Amino acid sequence: MAAVIPLIQTRALTRQFGGLKAVDNVDFNLESGKIHAIIGPNGAGKTTFVSLLSGRLLPDSGTILFDGQDITTMPAHKRVQVGIAYTFQITSVFANLSVYDNVALPVQRRLLQRGRVDPGALHQSVFEVLDRVGMADHAHSKAGSLSYGHQRLLEVAMGLALQPRLLILDEPTQGLSDGEIDTFIELVREIARDATVLLIEHNMQVVMALADRITVMNNGKILAEGTPSEIRANAAVQEAYLGGGDV
Numbered sequence: 001m002a003a004v005i006p007l008i009q010t011r012a013l014t015r016q017f018g019g020l021k022a023v024d025n026v027d028f029n030l031e032s033g034k035i036h037a038i039i040g041p042n043g044a045g046k047t048t049f050v051s052l053l054s055g056r057l058l059p060d061s062g063t064i065l066f067d068g069q070d071i072t073t074m075p076a077h078k079r080v081q082v083g084i085a086y087t088f089q090i091t092s093v094f095a096n097l098s099v100y101d102n103v104a105l106p107v108q109r110r111l112l113q114r115g116r117v118d119p120g121a122l123h124q125s126v127f128e129v130l131d132r133v134g135m136a137d138h139a140h141s142k143a144g145s146l147s148y149g150h151q152r153l154l155e156v157a158m159g160l161a162l163q164p165r166l167l168i169l170d171e172p173t174q175g176l177s178d179g180e181i182d183t184f185i186e187l188v189r190e191i192a193r194d195a196t197v198l199l200i201e202h203n204m205q206v207v208m209a210l211a212d213r214i215t216v217m218n219n220g221k222i223l224a225e226g227t228p229s230e231i232r233a234n235a236a237v238q239e240a241y242l243g244g245g246d247v
């Protein structure tokens with residue numbers, strides 16, 4: 001059987017802030033078609049790590065390959081073009097625009113890459129995305145007037161509008177109600193049918209329900225990696241979480 005190239009591969013990836021190694025010599029593989037979660041205590045380096053993957057930050061050393069291509073120094077907007085979408089930890093919707101216009105922006109960006117933007121195609125694509133996240137009824141609401149949960153969903157919609165190969169979700173369920181979390185779990189499963197999902201998540205129920213594979217970070221390094229049951233049984237992981245809740 002031919003060797004499968006991981007969708008993301010990092011080698012010795014390092015990023016410092018002053019003297020602090022927020023990401024320290026990380027070798028990481030992300031298999032295509034999976035839902036992969038990154039967990040770890042506060043300050044472990046998770047957001048810094050995915051910021052390096054999306055291009056929001058550049059590493060001090062090490063390499064990042066996307067589908068075999070070296071993207072280590074590629075600007076963030078080019079990474080979007082090759083298929084990496086990143087939804088931020090903090091809600092980043094445009095509050096004064098309608099839900100429709102918020103989604104139309106990334107759809108337009110994708111359509112422009114293929115040539116001109118046909119208004120009919122734009123309209124259809126926006127509603128396809130809004131339907132996927134169950135927000136078509138809110139198309140004409142001002143984004144700023146939505147509930148927090150709906151703003152987070154809109155943010156996922158904006159990521160989906162780019163039709164990414166890799167969707168990076170940074171703490172997507174933070175601030176959501178239990179009911180909204182259940183809906184979100186279903187949505188991520190649906191998204192994962194045609195995209196690889198990398199999920200940073202503190203809610204262990206969400207991680208255990210969704211992840212095919214889990215990477216545990218601590219102090220900028222990978223502490224453990226495995227299936228949800230392997231991670232649950234890992235003594236070093238239990239230790240890192242002591243005081244921070246059960247895995």
Ligand SMILES: Nc1ncnc2c1ncn2[C@@H]1O[C@H](COP(=O)(O)OP(=O)(O)OP(=O)(O)O)[C@@H](O)[C@H]1O
Pocket residue numbers: 017020022040041042043044045046047048049
């Ligand atoms: N821009 C920055 N300047 C200085 N230090 C930073 C910066 N960004 C992150 N850090 C530090 O790097 C370390 C890793 O932070 P990071 O946000 O990546 O962790 P995290 O695992 O995502 O944490 P959390 O779960 O709390 O979001 C922390 O000690 C943090 O204070």
